[in-house]
Amino acid sequence: MKRIYMDHSATTEVDPLVLDSMLPYFTEKFGNASSLHSFGQEAIEALSAARQQVADSIGAKANEIIFTSGGTESDNLAIRGVLAKKKNDTSRSQHIITSMIEHPAVLSTCSFLESIGYEVTYVPVDSEGVLDLDKLERSVRDDTSIISIMHANNEIGTIQPVKDIARIARDKDVYFHTDAVQSFGKIPVDVNEMGVDMLSISSHKIHGPKGAGVLYVREGTELEPFIFGGGHEQGLRPGTENIPGIVGLGKAMSLAKERLGHDPEHMLRLRDSLIDRIFDSLDDVRLNGHPTQRLPNNVNLSFRYVEGESLLMLLDVKGIAISTASACSSISKKESHVLSSIGLNADYIHGTIRISLGKDNTIEETDHVVQSLQESVGKLREMSAISKS
Amino acid sequence: MKRIYMDHSATTEVDPLVLDSMLPYFTEKFGNASSLHSFGQEAIEALSAARQQVADSIGAKANEIIFTSGGTESDNLAIRGVLAKKKNDTSRSQHIITSMIEHPAVLSTCSFLESIGYEVTYVPVDSEGVLDLDKLERSVRDDTSIISIMHANNEIGTIQPVKDIARIARDKDVYFHTDAVQSFGKIPVDVNEMGVDMLSISSHKIHGPKGAGVLYVREGTELEPFIFGGGHEQGLRPGTENIPGIVGLGKAMSLAKERLGHDPEHMLRLRDSLIDRIFDSLDDVRLNGHPTQRLPNNVNLSFRYVEGESLLMLLDVKGIAISTASACSSISKKESHVLSSIGLNADYIHGTIRISLGKDNTIEETDHVVQSLQESVGKLREMSAISKS
Amino acid sequence: MYSRKVIEEFTDPKNVGVIEDADGVGETGSTVDGDIITIYIKVKDEVLEDVRFKTFGCVVAISTSTMVTQLAKGKKIDEALKITNKDVIDALGGLPEDKRRCSGFALAALHKAIEDYKERGTA
Amino acid sequence: MYSRKVIEEFTDPKNVGVIEDADGVGETGSTVDGDIITIYIKVKDEVLEDVRFKTFGCVVAISTSTMVTQLAKGKKIDEALKITNKDVIDALGGLPEDKRRCSGFALAALHKAIEDYKERGTA
Ligand SMILES: Cc1ncc(COP(=O)(O)O)c(C=O)c1O
Ligand SMILES: Cc1ncc(COP(=O)(O)O)c(C=O)c1O
Ligand code: FES
Ligand code: FES
Incomplete structure (x- = not known):
């Protein structure tokens, strides 16, 4: 059976080109970048080249x-990192602003920080997952150190108005970090365009x-x-730097940047046709997230x-491989905090899946997915103890 | 020019077998171990198998x-991790014991902990790098949470009496962690034999x-x-788990464990012959570290x-690739804390190199190293502004 | 994660459906938790002549539902009440540790259906 | 890390040695820091007829030593004093940022040697 992967x-x-770029660094150029000899120098060169590739892909400096x-x-x-630095600067350190729909990497970090005495404001989002900018602006305090709001959501794909957030942060002289783990490679990510001070990227998502992974840190931060x-x-x-991993990451970012004019458009076409056809073939379906301000590869239903x-x-x-909620939490069947934050009804919340497209998915694959969804939803509804009737 | 690598x-x-084991997990079985679908299941299976391999290699449970x-x-x-857990248990939390010759990963962690209010005792070592067990025992306090002493030193190769340390820790009811990054694969590492509660391993050193990397954590810790x-x-x-990396690590540990009857003996023969011949061919040389209680692959001169x-x-x-001090610090020419801790004279301290052998080094390579060392030391001594005369 | 048997039972469940003139009906779960299991029984001479289910829920909910109906069907009520959670899990070739909790819902629904049947009898 | 030129000069240094009847000697560094550079000069008609060095130190210490001797040799003292640290670094095709500090030692030793020569003359 040919498998269809739609959990990107x-x-x-x-990418085979990425793997090729990595291979020499396992067995031939395997040096430690801290070593002074020629093996170490090979590692340093690889590291610098990757650093430049990464920087170039997001408009940053190496x-x-x-x-x-x-x-x-x-x-x-x-x-x-920001809080530790500001620890002794008491007027500006106690408060963090984030959103209610961040990834656990941000939310758990914030709970930890609360447990050791920091205060966190979780700004809400509307029913399409868009951040409430007014509330964000009003929540900034004199002792706010950092605003961390994701670029695009991993579950529902909603893209946040980061430029506006950056403007607020700059006005109030607060650092702005964005998690671009899901957005990079799908929509333009340029640190200066966006006006962010820090930005996260994860290699395996691209x-x-x-x-x-990468943390971009604006000079002076x-x-x-x-x-x-x-x-x-x-x-x-x-x-010790993970040279093969970093080389692969650099290559992956370069390729994604190069393909930005092509891949997202392809995914967008698949996305919209998938949504249309699913709505045509099934009743009682909802699309979660913003209809247009959403990642070109995200379908959350x-x-x-x-x-x-x-x-x-x-x-x-x-x-067919898809996901129920964020991959991180799908093993424990607890309710998605993102779906509750957008106010989705319990009726719908448990029947939510995420289809996330990749650059190599095809229209034929989406045909198969639409048909399989129709069959499977039908079968489960027949079996279901609750239903329309 | 065929290069000779002696900076292991x-x-x-x-290892090519390790790389082979990893390859399928980049492009075919590339799933996220948190995913429920078949791609995710492949990742989970790989993760479990690697976990078992690692456990088996050190006598632990998965x-x-x-x-x-x-x-x-x-x-x-x-x-x-231990300190965070004990944070609220005030009688037992404020104090950490380590040695003066730990790797920066432990020493910098300890300085950080000092900066936030913990107290650290740095137990000294003798001129051969062996921990002072009496001092260690006497430094245990009622509020000591953890003892962290490395199994074998990365610069001078001295092996610590971990069983004795474990006995002291157990008597005093304090957790014992050992950094086995340099020892695993060179000397037997069995968590029960050693009696440790936690043990660190790094994949790229083996x-x-x-x-x-691995942290072994004894059940109940x-x-x-x-x-x-x-x-x-x-x-x-x-x-997200680094599946290819973890698969490679599991394989590498299995292989190292299998070869424990062979590789270390080979390295030991090379080591001793190297030391003998260097002493025969050059004056004013010192071997640092313990003459016998040392890693079979370490030559520090x-x-x-x-x-x-x-x-x-x-x-x-x-x-020929060798190192001056610990690879981590060789770019900044600051004095090695290990060499100062064993009381090495300034006269000698700046002229220190580490040759660390690997399983694939040959006797012919050591011949070449001995000859090159003789030439190079001779040349530099001729050029030197200080000398015997 | 799931045994082959679980997946088999889940994808090809037996005894799905409603018994319109059931002698007993039992329901467990709630829409808030995302799981509802209803079990219908038809009894003749104290034997569970027919057992059917309708389930809104996860793979475990569905596969335990169909397994419970299969184990119970044809049994005397007394014997059916002796079916343990372990019997269900074993018949499914095991269940993941973190899903053990939900494995009891279907059996509980059967018990409720039998109770319902008994109550009706005494009414 | 090091330019090709640095490595060339380092592995094949010119003007190594002591001038027994030197007209000036300058030394910088200390054994504690692990670097000592000694520069010897032979002067004729205010021209540095010979310049030699002995260095105990790192790659930068040695390569700047030999480069300073080469740049200075044959020059008038006045001109030799005009050699800048930048001249030395440029002639070596650059030096790593974190090694800049040590790059001045050799030139400082030359200056000391010239001072020594001048002091001897006025003595
Ligand atoms: C003894 C010791 N501990 C810890 C480390 C750190 O390991 P890694 O480079 O994998 O972080 C090293 C190696 O640099 C080491 O030699
Ligand atoms: C938005 C977002 N942030 C952070 C992460 C965490 O990335 P990683 O798995 O590389 O740690 C993920 C992926 O799980 C994500 O989707
Ligand atoms: S029945 Fe609730 S998670 Fe399975
Ligand atoms: S002269 Fe001191 S490090 Fe180079």
Whole structure:
């Protein structure tokens, strides 16, 4: 059975060009970038080249790029790094602003910070997942250190007005961090256009290898590390650099940037045709998130009278891979905080799936998905203890 | 020019068998281990198999293995994880014991902890780098939470009496963590034999890929995460698991364990012959570290009248890769804290190099190294502004 | 994660449906939690002649539902009441640890249906 | 990290050695820091007829030493004093940022040697 993968927001296959770029660094150019000899120099060169590729892909300078182990670590470093630095600056340190629909990497970091005495404001979103800018602006206090609002949501794909947020942050002289883990490669990500001080990216979401990530840190932004060790990455991220991973990440970002004129358009076409055809073929369906201000690869749907995991598994049996909520929490069937934040009815909330497209998905694959969805939803509704009648 | 790599304590080439084991997980079985569909299940299976391999290699149980991004993170998690958990248990939380010759991953973590109010005792070592057990025992206080002492030192190769340390820790009811980053694969590492509660390993030091590490956590040891996000790795290490890296790490550990009867013996023969011949061919040389209680692959030598970096570069020009001090700090020419801790004379301290052997080094390579060292040391001594005369 | 048997039962469930003139009906769960299981029984001479289910819920909810109906059908009521959660799980070739909680819902619904039947009898 | 030129000069340094009957000697550094540079000059008609060095130190210490001797040799003292640190670094094709500090030692030793020569003359 040919499998159809439509869970690209969870993770992506490594691009063969990316893998090729990595291979020499496992067995031939395997040096440690801290070593002075020729093996070390090869590693340093690879590191610098990747750093430049990353910088070029987001309009940054090479010295503004910090390599991490992934998106989670980047988010932790951004928020905790700023707070650690401001720790002794008592007038400006106690307060953090974020949204109610951030990824757990941000939300759990914020709960931790609350547990040690910081205060966090969770700004709400509207029913389409768009941040309430007024509330954001009004929540800024004299002791606010950082605003962390994601660029695009991982579950419902809603894109936030980051430029407006950046303007507010700049006006109030507060750092602005954005989690661009889901947006990079799907919509333009330029740190100066966006006006952000910090920005997180995760390699495995953009056809790069797992185990590598980026935190962009605008020059002049004051941070402290939150992992301690040797002085790697400008003192912000110790530990022997994952050279093959970083090389792959650099290549993946370059490729994504190059393809920005093509891939997202393709995904958008698939997305909209998928949505249209599903609505044509099934009743009691809802599209969650914003109709247009959404990632070109995100389709988040709720099917009434159906439970998401069951639907996922029926599709899986047919070789179709999709997700119920954010990949991180799908194993524990707790309600998605994103879906509750947009006020989705309990009726619909349990029957929610996310289809996230990739650049290599085809229209034929979407045909198969539409048909399978129709069959599977039908089957589950027949079995369901609740229904229209 | 065929290059000779003798800097295996800095990093190692990935074993071809390890790379082979990883390859399917980049492009075919690329799923996210949190996903419920078949791609996710493949990832979960790979993760479980690797966890079992790791556990088997150190005599642990699978549920005692936490995957991290490397040795530095493992060390941070062990020490800070225990302290975070004990935070509210005021009678037992303020004090940490470590040695003066730990890796920066432990020492910088300890300085950070000092900066936020914890107290740290740095137990000294003797002139051969062996920990003072009496001092260690006497430094345990009622409020000591954790003892962190490395298994073997990364610069001078001295092996610590971990069983004795474990006995003291158990008697005093204090957790014992050991950094086995340099020892695993060179000498037996069995968590029950050693009696440790936590143990760190780094993949790239044992012919595995960079970007993966292990923290062994004995069942019942209470820890909290220090990175926040999704609930991966029993809640101790969030972030999408680096499946290819973890698969490679599992394979590398299996292989190292299998070869334990062979590789270390081979390295030991090379080591001792190297030391003998260097002493035969050059005057004013010192071997640092313990003569016998040392890693089979470590040769740490000081050449009087010669500066280490210059010697390293002359050897590099001849295609020989060695290191001056710990790879982490060799770019900033600050004095090695390990060499000062063993009381090495300034006379010698600047002329110190580390040769760290690998399983694939040959006797012919050591011949070449001995000859090149003789030439290079001779040349630098001739040029030197200080000398015997 | 799920055993092959779970997936088999889940994708091809037996005894799905409503018994219009059921002798007993039992329901567990709630729409808020996202799981509702209804079990219908038809009894003749104290034997569960027919057992059917309707389930809105996860893979475990559905596969335990169909398994409970299969285990119960044809059994005497007394014997059916002896079916344990473990019997259901074993018949499914095991269930993931973190899904154990929901595995009891279907059996509970059967018990409720039998109770309902008994209550009707005494009414 | 190091330019090709640095490595060339370092591995094949010119003007290594002591001038036994030097007209001036200058020394910088200390064994504690791990770097000592000694420069010897031989002067004739205010021209640096010979310039030699002995260096205990890192790659930068050695390569700047040999470069300073080469730049100075044959120059009038006045001109030799005009050699800047930048001249030395440029002649070496650049030096790593974090090694800039040590790049001045050799030139400082030359200056000291010239001072020494001048002091001897006035003595
Ligand atoms: C928006 C967002 N932020 C952060 C992360 C975490 O990234 P990683 O899995 O690389 O740690 C994810 C992915 O799970 C994500 O979707
Ligand atoms: C003893 C010791 N501990 C910890 C580390 C850190 O490991 P990593 O580079 O994988 O973070 C190293 C290596 O640099 C080491 O030698
Ligand atoms: S029945 Fe609730 S999660 Fe399965
Ligand atoms: S002269 Fe001191 S480090 Fe180079």
